[in-house]
Each structure stands twice: as structure tokens, then as C-alpha cells.
Amino acid sequence: MKEHYLTTPLNDEAVAALRAGDRVYLTGYVYTARDSAHQRMFELLSEGKPLPFDIVGQVIYYVGPAPAKPGRVIGSAGPTTSGRMDKFTPALLAAGLKGMIGKGLRSREVKEAIKTYKAVYMAAVGGAGALIARSIREVELVAWEDLGTEAVRRLRVENFPAIVVNDIYGADAYEEGTAKYRTIELP
Amino acid sequence: MREVNVSEISETIARLSQEANYFLPEDVLAALQSGRQAEESATGQAILDEILENQQIARTEQAPICQDTGLAVVFIDIGQDVHLVGGDLREAVNEGVRKGYTEGYLRKSVVFPPVRGKNTNDNTPAILHLNIVPGDKIHIVVAPKGGGSENMSALKMMVPADGLDGVRRFVLETVSKGGSNPCPPVIVGVGIGGNFEHVAYLAKKALLRPVGQYNALPEIADLEKELLGKINQLGIGPMGLGGKVTALWCAVEVAPRHIASFPVAVNIQCHAARHKEAVI
Numbered sequence: 001m002k003e004h005y006l007t008t009p010l011n012d013e014a015v016a017a018l019r020a021g022d023r024v025y026l027t028g029y030v031y032t033a034r035d036s037a038h039q040r041m042f043e044l045l046s047e048g049k050p051l052p053f054d055i056v057g058q059v060i061y062y063v064g065p066a067p068a069k070p071g072r073v074i075g076s077a078g079p080t081t082s083g084r085m086d087k088f089t090p091a092l093l094a095a096g097l098k099g100m101i102g103k104g105l106r107s108r109e110v111k112e113a114i115k116t117y118k119a120v121y122m123a124a125v126g127g128a129g130a131l132i133a134r135s136i137r138e139v140e141l142v143a144w145e146d147l148g149t150e151a152v153r154r155l156r157v158e159n160f161p162a163i164v165v166n167d168i169y170g171a172d173a174y175e176e177g178t179a180k181y182r183t184i185e186l187p
Numbered sequence: 188m189r190e191v192n193v194s195e196i197s198e199t200i201a202r203l204s205q206e207a208n209y210f211l212p213e214d215v216l217a218a219l220q221s222g223r224q225a226e227e228s229a230t231g232q233a234i235l236d237e238i239l240e241n242q243q244i245a246r247t248e249q250a251p252i253c254q255d256t257g258l259a260v261v262f263i264d265i266g267q268d269v270h271l272v273g274g275d276l277r278e279a280v281n282e283g284v285r286k287g288y289t290e291g292y293l294r295k296s297v298v299f300p301p302v303r304g305k306n307t308n309d310n311t312p313a314i315l316h317l318n319i320v321p322g323d324k325i326h327i328v329v330a331p332k333g334g335g336s337e338n339m340s341a342l343k344m345m346v347p348a349d350g351l352d353g354v355r356r357f358v359l360e361t362v363s364k365g366g367s368n369p370c371p372p373v374i375v376g377v378g379i380g381g382n383f384e385h386v387a388y389l390a391k392k393a394l395l396r397p398v399g400q401y402n403a404l405p406e407i408a409d410l411e412k413e414l415l416g417k418i419n420q421l422g423i424g425p426m427g428l429g430g431k432v433t434a435l436w437c438a439v440e441v442a443p444r445h446i447a448s449f450p451v452a453v454n455i456q457c458h459a460a461r462h463k464e465a466v467i
Contacts, residue, residue, distance in 0.1 A: 066294040076254040104368035126370035128241035129254040177429020182422030
């Protein structure tokens, strides 16, 4: 299990060094977006309008954080299930998105787009929201405050922990890991 | 008749909503610790360490274990000798959720109407299961349920000829299809029997049984052991990245059924298996 300390935004070279199963610690900025924000970004792209932030080289974190307690920048902030964003993801990758952090399976179309546009899909540990919040240092609203927890926010992170799931070479850490430990035929 | 003011129910639900989200139950914690011992995958071990560290941080800081603080699922067993005063019970339950989620800095995850809806901004309404029982006590369970694991749950109207083999296949298929999505290691709640709506309730109810406590019916206890063993042979592992520990527990609840029907429901619960109870 190789470890990488990466700074955002990401470029082709950084992404090419990542292999499914590697550990990643991200420092820099990541943007939050989940179901409703993806719907809106997708509509903007379809209409040829600009996104609320420059997406080239950026990383999107699929998260809807809990409210911050007084004195904190954010509440618990673990990943949500990525598959719900699959429908919108290839268009964002085509627009320059380089990295995604979430949890769970991606569609065949997304995995193909990850190869085509040289990007990376990483998983953070689902249900470890209190731990992950410790690596988030600053939070700034970028767009769509009306979406509440689903608004787009810019997070400054330090050594944000993640694991590479889908790399540009077509590998899938879920499939590989499961195949290694499976001792029963699927029903 | 014993009189109970519904405001006491609101206060209790507000407290339970917060405690459930901050403090992982001891039985689930113990199961995670033994899962850590049993796990052979290095990635799986590292993930279980993070999950264990996370629940400790949540406990110490009184922060939500998971940012998805769930739909508030509330089970209330009311003794038939209780006379409720001071207002509408259902409104009192929602008032408790509203207060607990707002004052506890818990996430508000409810939208209405379900299509193109708006956030209700206070996590109401709760899903309320009311039951009238003998006695003069009120037993309340608050079980916040996240969307990620709920989405991987399934219900099937099988036929009696499908039998136990059908149950095994459906449970394994459902867990397998969910893969990494429901945040494994999971707890698997299974309902068998009843009818369409009752079987889903049985599966949900199974999730409330303490980890380690088998069904009182020996043949169902055997099924629970067998299913847990087979689920853990699927190889999904912690967060789906491969390993021996896919499920911490599998509980099965059963009910009488129609001669023509064989309903089976599988309710998947993530490792943040939160529930907290109180008696008034």
C-alpha cells in the first residue's frame, strides 16, 4: 500500500502516479457537492453557462456536513454514497474535474470517463465523520446557500485521508479487494 | 390510569436523538473491536482502526459519529394504562426531534414533498411506530437511520416453494449488490413472514436487537449463524475494500404469513448502528 501526499489542484502527472488501493493524504482545497448541487452544475453545463467555481484540476468531495458547533469550522463530515452522482459525473470530468472523494461503487460510464479524462476516484472512510472533520481547517460558502447542507463549499484541508479506488489504468480497488477475500460463490 | 404529559415524551426524544448520534452502543463497539481482531486485510484493519477512533472522538466531543444523522425512526410502546395529557402525541414526538436535532447540531436530512422538495430544516417528521402494550409505562427507542445503508435494503414477495434457500439467496444477493455503498461492516436485519408492509417492519425491528443475542427460536438462531457466516465469505470487507469482516451481525425476525405468500425483507444497517432507549 503506497502512500502519497498530494496538494490540490491535481494535474495529469500527479493522477498518473496513483494506483487503486494506494493511500492518499490531500492538502489544499476541495469543493463539496452532492445530489442537488450536481443536478444544478449539470444543468449549467448543459446550458453552456459557467460553473460557480473553476473546476479545472479540482477535487470534489461528496459530503453534506453536520452543522458546526460553536468554535468549530465544520461538524462531522464523512463521505456520502458516490453512485448517486454518476449520472452527472462524466460531464464534470469532461469540464476538467480531476478528483472525486466519496464512498461506494461507480458506474461503468464513470470508470471509463476517469480513464478518458485522466482523473481519480478516492474513498474516504464512511461513518468516520468526526475523525475526518479534524483534517478540515477552513470552510467558505461558494454557491447555493439555499441547499443547506448540500450547498457548494470550499474546504481547506490538511492531510485529508483517502484511498484510491478507481485509477486511470482502469483498476478498481473494490473489485480487487473483494475478489481476494471471497470464499463463496455469488448466489 | 397513570397520567403522563406529552412534553415529557418530547424531552426524552430530544435527549435520545442526541445521545444516539454521539454514543455508539456498547454491543456495537464490542463487535467492531472483535471484528478488528478477526480482520486479515491490512486495509481493512486500518479502516476499522479509523472507525474505532472516530467513535471515540464522537463520544468525547459529543459530535455526531456520522454526518448523516439520519431520519429519526422512533418506536414507542405505550402501556394501555397510560393517559397522555398536554397535547398531540405525534406533534410531541416531532417536537422532540426538532429540539434534539437543532440543539444537538445534528444534520437536517428531510425533504418534502419527496419530488423536488425542500428541506424541512428541523429533520421532522419522524418515522413513528406506535404500539399499545399492557402496563403503565412508555418505552421509547430513537434509531437514527442513514440514507446510504437504507438505500441498499430490499424486499421481495417470494412464494412458499422458495423456502429457506430462497431466503439465503436473497440475503446474500442484497448484501453483495450493496458492496461498499452501505458502509460495511454492516448489521443485517432480516424479516420473514407477515405481509408486504409488516415484513419491512420486522427487518427494521431486527436491527434493534442487541448484537450477540440470537432469536429465541432455535431454527431461526441457526439461520442467523449460517447467514452471518456466509455474508462474511463474500469478501466485501470494511468499506468494501476487501476483507473477512463484511457484517458484524445478522438478526432475523419472523411472523406468521399467508399460505400463499413468503415475504422477505433485508434492512441493511451501517456500522454506525445507532439507537438509544428510555422508559417513562
